[in-house]
Amino acid sequence: MIRLLISLYLVVFVSIVLINQSSELIWNSWVHQAPDELRHAQLVAKVLQESVSDIHQLPPQVTTLSSDDVAWLPEQIAALQQGDVITTFTEQGDALLTFQIKGEESLAQLGPFLPASNALAQKYLFKLLSFAVLGLLLVFWLRPLWLDLMQFKRVTAQLAQGQLDISIQPSKFSAISNLTSQFHAMATKVANLMSDQKQLVNAVSHELRTPLARLKFALAMLAAKDPKEVQAMSQDVQEMELLIDEMLGYARLEIAAESLEYHAFDFSALVHGQIEKLQRTNTKELNVTLCPNVTIYADQHYIARVVQNLLQNACKYGHSKVHVTLLVSHGEIELQVEDDGAGIKPEDRDKVFSPFVRVDHSRNKALGGFGLGLAIVQKILNWHNGRCEVSTSALGGARFVMYLPISERVKLLEVTP
Structure with a gap:
């Protein structure tokens, strides 16, 4: 990070200095020294003032007048007496150049001339070009950094999709080239671990x-x-x-x-089907309240696995009653599964979603299971941007609430005729 900050500071500092120096030079030579009728007339008036010592030596185009013919301001009178050429303007905006003839009280006046052109538009245009050049220099500095960040995005997306054949080519001119190399090493290690896990699963499965x-x-x-x-x-x-x-x-x-198959389906019908399967082998009292026609966009197979695990969990640890409620609230789909068992202590509620965890004596090995059912629920819900929360049921046992967001595709299907 220090290298990145130093590199950015040097690029901005050097760019500003170079742009300021070059812009001042270009401004002076292109705008300030540009040919102008009034500026040229001022030079002519100064030369004429220095070369003329008598009023009769003035060309006929030059108007002569007395200092009393014009109501001069005190500072204008002082400037004339010092031999300066002063500029005044007529009502039409034309310029008049006036100077005092040496050794006389008479004044010589040249004009009218068109006023000096307004360089305000050129000034702002020049500033805009200067900032554009600065932005272009920053783009050149940021391009290697942007390419490395895009590689980060591509590699993380590949790892999330299970693509283990990854490669990164860090830019030599990037300020984060060291970070890119370290990220490549880490991504390669993660890919190798994922590959080893696949091989281990296959080996265990067969051996x-x-x-x-x-x-x-x-x-x-x-x-x-x-x-x-x-x-x-x-x-x-x-x-x-x-x-x-x-x-x-x-x-x-x-x-x-890596191979989830998302599509829209009736979640209410899925929950109803899982409850019917459970009733065939279950003797507990089931109280079911389902909101009809709840459509979700998800992988139906794995969502069914989540519902199955929650229902089996309630029936396994409940004493005699299980309540199931499906509703839509605050833009989310809620599936509530409650039992009248011993419940889960508040300090243990976060642990039940960890693999191989059985936190309560009532949820022991004698009842079957190895603490993986709720871990599977949590993992599948994470794939679908959902979550599962545990609280105390009104029946006295545990209350599991599964939340799923309503997909934008489902909303589009609802408004499409």
Whole structure:
């Protein structure tokens, strides 16, 4: 940053000095010294004053008058007595040049002449050109910096989309070339980590399932010899297999973010369908209030996963009642899922969205799960610019509220006939 500030200061300082010096030189030679009838007449009048010592030596075009013929101001009289050529103007705006003849009281007057041209427009035009030159110099200085920043934008977009083949070519003249090189090294490392994660997921998916399958087969063969021991070992194997499935599913979410398929669909119908599936295997009392025809623009498969996880979570930890409410409020879609379980303590509410976290004794391993359901909910909602919040339910348990913004595309669909 120090190099960037010093570079900017030097460019601005040197540019201003050069522009000021060159503009003053050009102004003096182009505008101030430009030919002008009045300025030329003033020079002629000065030469004529110095060369004439008698009123009879004046050309016939020169008017002579007495100093009493004009009501001169005191400073004008003093200037005439000092031998200066003074300029006065007629009612029409024409200029008259007057000087006193040496050794006499008479005055000589030349004119009328057109007044000196107004250089105000030229002055502002010249200032505008000077600032334009300064801006052009700053553009040349900023161009390498802008190119590097655009590379930052391109690489971050590639990483967000899962494109791991990245490359950066830092400009040698950029003030942040060192930062660009460091960013390239960091981006390359991130890309390698993402690539390693993909390879690890694939390896776990293939390599761990094979020994688990052999263990299940061996346990099945030993079941007749020691049924109780074999049953306990089988439960451990099933638990390990379920854990691997959960871990792989969570790890695949990072890869899945690259291929989300967004489209508009009826969110009310999706929630209703998930509730119907849950009622087939659930005995708890479900109280459902759904706002009809709520359309969202999202990936339907993963949003269904979010709704499924929230409903299963409430049914798993609730005692007997679960309330589900869908409404639209303040430009957002809210899905509220409440249960009458033990609830979640306020200090633990931020932790429940972290992977492999079970913060309450009521939400323990005996009830199933490995603490990944709510982490998956949070990750999917982040993809859709949504969020999930936890509070205390009116039923006494936990209240999860899922928020999704109403997409501009959905608004456009609503107003389009």
